[in-house]
Amino acid sequence: MAETRSAFALNDAGMAQFRRLVERYPTKQSALMPALWLIQDQEGHVPPEAVDWLVEQLDVSAARVHELLSFYTMFRAEPQAEYVLQVCHNISCHLSGARPLLEHLEQRLGIGIGETTPDGKFALEGVECLAACGMGPAMQLGKHFYEKLTPARVDEILESLRRGVVPRADTDRELAE
Amino acid sequence: MSANGQLLSARFGRRDGHKLSVYEAEGGYRALKKALKEMSPADVREQVKAAGLRGRGGAGFPTGVKWGFVPANAEKVYFFVNADESEPGTFKDRYLLDYDPHQTIEGSILSSYAVGAALCFIYIRGEFGWLVDRVNRAVEEAYAAGYLGRNILGSGYSLEMIVHKGAGAYICGEETGLINSVEGKKGQPSIKPPFPAVSGFLGAPTIVNNVETVATVPWILNEGPDAYRRYGTEKSPGTKLWSVSGPVKRPGVYEVPLGIPFREFFEEHVGGMADGEKLKAVIVGGSSVPVLTADEVMATNLDYESLAAAGTMLGSGGMIVIPESSSMVDLIEVLMHFYWDESCGQCTPCREGTGWLHKVVGRVRRGTGEHGDLERLETICNGMAGLTICPLSDAAVMPMRSFLAKFRTEFETLIRKDPAPEPTSRWARGEVETR
Numbered sequence: 001m002a003e004t005r006s007a008f009a010l011n012d013a014g015m016a017q018f019r020r021l022v023e024r025y026p027t028k029q030s031a032l033m034p035a036l037w038l039i040q041d042q043e044g045h046v047p048p049e050a051v052d053w054l055v056e057q058l059d060v061s062a063a064r065v066h067e068l069l070s071f072y073t074m075f076r077a078e079p080q081a082e083y084v085l086q087v088c089h090n091i092s093c094h095l096s097g098a099r100p101l102l103e104h105l106e107q108r109l110g111i112g113i114g115e116t117t118p119d120g121k122f123a124l125e126g127v128e129c130l131a132a133c134g135m136g137p138a139m140q141l142g143k144h145f146y147e148k149l150t151p152a153r154v155d156e157i158l159e160s161l162r163r164g165v166v167p168r169a170d171t172d173r174e175l176a177e
Numbered sequence: 178m179s180a181n182g183q184l185l186s187a188r189f190g191r192r193d194g195h196k197l198s199v200y201e202a203e204g205g206y207r208a209l210k211k212a213l214k215e216m217s218p219a220d221v222r223e224q225v226k227a228a229g230l231r232g233r234g235g236a237g238f239p240t241g242v243k244w245g246f247v248p249a250n251a252e253k254v255y256f257f258v259n260a261d262e263s264e265p266g267t268f269k270d271r272y273l274l275d276y277d278p279h280q281t282i283e284g285s286i287l288s289s290y291a292v293g294a295a296l297c298f299i300y301i302r303g304e305f306g307w308l309v310d311r312v313n314r315a316v317e318e319a320y321a322a323g324y325l326g327r328n329i330l331g332s333g334y335s336l337e338m339i340v341h342k343g344a345g346a347y348i349c350g351e352e353t354g355l356i357n358s359v360e361g362k363k364g365q366p367s368i369k370p371p372f373p374a375v376s377g378f379l380g381a382p383t384i385v386n387n388v389e390t391v392a393t394v395p396w397i398l399n400e401g402p403d404a405y406r407r408y409g410t411e412k413s414p415g416t417k418l419w420s421v422s423g424p425v426k427r428p429g430v431y432e433v434p435l436g437i438p439f440r441e442f443f444e445e446h447v448g449g450m451a452d453g454e455k456l457k458a459v460i461v462g463g464s465s466v467p468v469l470t471a472d473e474v475m476a477t478n479l480d481y482e483s484l485a486a487a488g489t490m491l492g493s494g495g496m497i498v499i500p501e502s503s504s505m506v507d508l509i510e511v512l513m514h515f516y517w518d519e520s521c522g523q524c525t526p527c528r529e530g531t532g533w534l535h536k537v538v539g540r541v542r543r544g545t546g547e548h549g550d551l552e553r554l555e556t557i558c559n560g561m562a563g564l565t566i567c568p569l570s571d572a573a574v575m576p577m578r579s580f581l582a583k584f585r586t587e588f589e590t591l592i593r594k595d596p597a598p599e600p601t602s603r604w605a606r607g608e609v610e611t612r
Contacts (some may be wrong), residue, residue: 032361072344133422143306
């Protein structure tokens with residue numbers, strides 16, 4: 001592996017995972033997406049110095065990395081709010097009340113869709129189908145989905161997040177066992 | 178393994194269904210042991226072909242035939258499992274991976290063996306964060322049990338498996354987009370031919386199959402093609418997972434034999450409409466297929482041929498049930514926003530067309546539509562259908578055209594009643610000589 005000159009570094013666990021990726025993926029460039037995930041999982045976004053680091057490590061152009069950052073909506077080049085609430089506004093969730101739910105969230109958070117609260121705690125986004133169609137309206141937060149949402153349930157979730165506690169999600173079945 | 182016709186969904190809803198010990202206790206990895214011991218890759222291909230299994234991702238192409246397109250002398254072959262489930266209305270692959278990941282893993286190993294692959298990717302959409310963890314754990318279990326890795330079960334066959342996490346792009350569900358994505362590029366589709374089976378990932382023969390397709394393979398090898406054909410119809414054998422959403426009594430994922438009448442499925446399994454709701458229309462195969470009116474859908478059976486005869490497609494089996502209380506104009510605006518958002522931007526007819534459709538349909542919905550807007554929507558559709566690298570453009574056109582054709586009065590009533598105002602420019606009124 002090339003000597004690192006850029007200002008970015010993965011932590012030890014991340015670096016071990018990165019080495020394993022490079023070993024397992026058939027070409028260095030094919031390890032680019034999972035490498036971006038490692039960086040984002042550590043930093044919360046992909047900072048510019050991490051782009052330089054990827055260029056050194058994977059022999060790809062900076063343009064290629066930026067291409068991926070701008071093409072894939074889940075990769076973020078800018079720092080994000082602590083809690084990014086992503087509410088599905090596609091057809092099935094729409095049929096089960098996604099629009100009033102989004103309006104409720106806007107009102108509770110005092111921000112519009114696509115905005116972040118001034119304290120940097122919450123961001124609200126409308127997103128396309130999450131594949132929670134039978135359990136709508138649905139909202140993604142981090143790795144998990146909250147489903148069959150009502151304004152009352154959303155209020156509970158917000159209340160908990162304000163206290164810094166992420167409530168158990170509907171997809172978090174492992175913990176339920 | 179097939180109580181009550183549940184070929185694929187026997188462990189759905191079970192708290193322990195994802196565990197290797199449970200899967201093995203219920204006959205899991207039996208097909209793999211049998212295949213690696215007694216069957217050649219060609220035998221596996223032959224069984225799947227004889228079963229008549231058709232791709233469950235949307236196109237419905239016979240799986241065994243697709244596998245047969247890999248050149249016999251290929252040195253390196255790749256197998257990809259498409260778990261980028263993003264078609265609006267579809268949430269079955271999520272169930273398969275959540276409740277029963279080992280079934281899909283076993284199917285993936287068998288399919289990889291059938292096509293001669295030494296590396297298999299399971300491409301899971303990035304939004305399924307918890308599912309990526311779950312499948313990764315199951316893959317680790319399979320490695321530890323000797324079902325993956327070098328010299329599997331002493332057979333001499335070796336296979337590596339990588340769970341690849343997407344990052345939010347509907348287009349990566351298209352097989353060439355998916356391949357490009359794993360190559361570390363934007364997930365933009367490539368022109369076919371060459372088909373991936375001949376030249377795919379890193380230029381090597383590559384087979385991409387949907388999760389549900391792959392998950393069916395162990396059952397077929399365990400029970401045989403004839404047993405599989407006892408379910409479904411002659412041309413649409415087997416069972417299908419339907420994802421049902423909208424205001425119905427019991428939304429969810431249902432496995433039923435192909436060919437079941439919609440009416441029976443809807444009334445007996447789904448329980449009909451929710452209280453106080455009346456059926457207006459159904460999109461049977463995910464948002465990209467033409468909508469059926471209540472009368473049309475009540476008269477059809479749920480299999481590839483019957484749905485084609487009804488003027489739509491089975492697609493992904495994402496069944497979106499629309500009530501009388503919903504505005505079709507409202508819903509099509511939601512869908513056109515989706516296609517506009519998800520167009521990869523590569524082909525002009527799609528990049529521009531989806532945006533125009535969204536814009537025009539949006540102003541109609543808001544009551545600010547202009548005279549000629551409905552004809553304009555049709556004209557835009559004509560400039561999009563069949564003119565692009567991948568089917569996303571057509572996927573926007575099919576719902577747009579069918580909504581407009583079958584529910585036209587809903588659109589018409591929103592268009593301004595008064596005549597269009599006289600153009601303010603003299604040139605537009607034709608009063609200026611232009612040459």
